[in-house]
Amino acid sequence: MGELGEGFPILFQLMKYINWLLFLLMFIFFIPTIGLIGSAVAKFGNKADKEEKLSLYSFGALLKYMDPNNLVVFKERQDYIIGYCVCLFFGVLITFIFIQVIRKKLNNDVEIVDKLSFTPSDFCVVGNCAEFSEDCDYSIEGITTEIKAFFNDKYGVEDVEYVNVAYDIENIFDLHDQSRVLLKKRELVNWYCEKREWEED
Secondary structure, eight states: OOGGGGGGGHHHHHHHHHHHHHHIIIIIIHHHHHHHHHHHHHHGGGGOOOOOGGGGTTTHHOOOOOSSGGGGHHHHHHHHHHHHHHHHHHHHHHHHOOOOOOOOHHHHHHHHHHHOOOOOGOOOOOOOOOOOOOTTOHHHHHHHHHHHHHHHHOOOOOOOOOOOOOOOOOOHHHHHHHHHHHHHHHHHHHHHHHTOOOOOO
């Protein structure tokens, strides 16, 4: 449970709701279906002498006998098929509605858990588009070092727990294209400088 973090109660809430859904489906679908199959087996099952009785308890029992020589006319089983389809329809409909209810309830539970639990994000300073000074080091180590130094110099804060670096990658492919173009231009500049025996300065 510890590995699940603060949100582990949500997992048990989901399990509870799924159990209620299965309990509801038992009365809406499974028990009526067992009744339909049982009625079909009681009425026509005496002709299926080549199969175990347990094997009759399937959808096939509503359609035909297990003995291939004793196929039944569909009209004789029409009521059973319609009853089964009705049970299946209500089972799927109730499942869909119940899933929406579960989703709403879990969203409410998430808000409650979030208000009752405290994490480092509840005691953090969020910065956006930080401008780095001379080194222009955008590595995680460089950003972490510079931010800790900034807090220490500006506010005298030394106990920074950690710096969580996040990059805005919304336009990452455009940036990659621009980077490739700039690299090509830099190589051309380096080639020209070497040819002229010029220094970078």
